[in-house]
Amino acid sequence: xxxxxxxxxxxxxxxxxxxxxxxxxxxxxxxxxxxxxxxxxxxxxxxxxxxxxxxxxxxxxxxxxxxxxxxxxxxxxxxxxxxxxxxxxxxxxxxxxxxxxxxxxxxxxxxxxxxxxxxxxxxxxxxxxxxxxxxxxxxxxxxxxxxxxxxxxxxxxxxxxxxxxxxxxxxxxxxxxxxxxxxxxxxx
Numbered sequence: 001x002x003x004x005x006x007x008x009x010x011x012x013x014x015x016x017x018x019x020x021x022x023x024x025x026x027x028x029x030x031x032x033x034x035x036x037x038x039x040x041x042x043x044x045x046x047x048x049x050x051x052x053x054x055x056x057x058x059x060x061x062x063x064x065x066x067x068x069x070x071x072x073x074x075x076x077x078x079x080x081x082x083x084x085x086x087x088x089x090x091x092x093x094x095x096x097x098x099x100x101x102x103x104x105x106x107x108x109x110x111x112x113x114x115x116x117x118x119x120x121x122x123x124x125x126x127x128x129x130x131x132x133x134x135x136x137x138x139x140x141x142x143x144x145x146x147x148x149x150x151x152x153x154x155x156x157x158x159x160x161x162x163x164x165x166x167x168x169x170x171x172x173x174x175x176x177x178x179x180x181x182x183x184x185x186x187x188x
Contacts, residue, residue: 001176003031004184008077008084008113010106011051013041016088016122016165021046023087023168024054030172035060035077037106039093063105074105078112082185083175086110087148088122088165091133097145098136115185116178120148122165129162148174 007027011020020036027034036051037060048059058068060077078084086093086106093106097119102108110117119140127133128150141147148166 001030002027002179005032005082005179006080006185007032007034007175008081008109009034009036009051010084010086010093010109011036011038011042011046012086012088012090012093012106013039013044014088014090014122014165015045017042017045019122019165019168020087021050021054023085023171024051026168026172027175028054028056033057037061037077037109039104039106041090041092060105063108074108074112078109078114080185081113081115082182083116083118083179084110084113085118085120085171085175087120087171089119091121091123091127091130091136094119094121094133094136094140098139098143116146116182117144118146118148118171118174118178120166120171121150121163123150123163125159125163127163146174146178 009024011017024034034055035057038048051059096107097110102111137147148171151164152162153164
């Protein structure tokens with residue numbers, strides 16, 4: 001079902017970045033072409049080599065790489081994507097998206113993308129419960145972003161609660177549902 005699809009997976013900072021690697025592997029196994037875009041903080045949890053090995057593609061790390069992306073990585077990656085999924089979507093990333101901030105490759109790419117945008121939030125339960133975070137999630141959804149709600153369970157802070165990133169298989173199901181019936185983007 002994902003054969004021939006181009007998916008950008010944005011990885012923001014958080015321990016759930018390890019689940020993004022499993023998600024990436026599932027997407028590739030189902031025939032999708034996947035390019036990973038990692039924030040600086042994401043690289044503190046999982047290394048780019050993991051995503052490069054899983055996708056067989058270079059990982060996009062910087063806004064300005066004229067040798068690889070003469071028009072700008074944010075423009076070129078957005079232009080060819082059938083879907084952009086951000087997993088995990090940290091509280092910081094959601095705040096930036098909700099306000100339209102663009103201070104790194106991932107947030108700039110999200111502003112350029114004309115395809116569906118899917119966000120899988122992941123954070124500590126106290127953070128997830130904050131009114132400001134809930135406002136940001138609501139704003140991202142109001143602006144057309146699709147939210148895969150986090151689950152409840154054991155968190156890396158050694159507590160149980162809401163904020164656990166959805167499981168990779170659940171995210172893949174949402175991706176398939178989102179892309180069903182949509183034409184594959186023509187590559188220029």
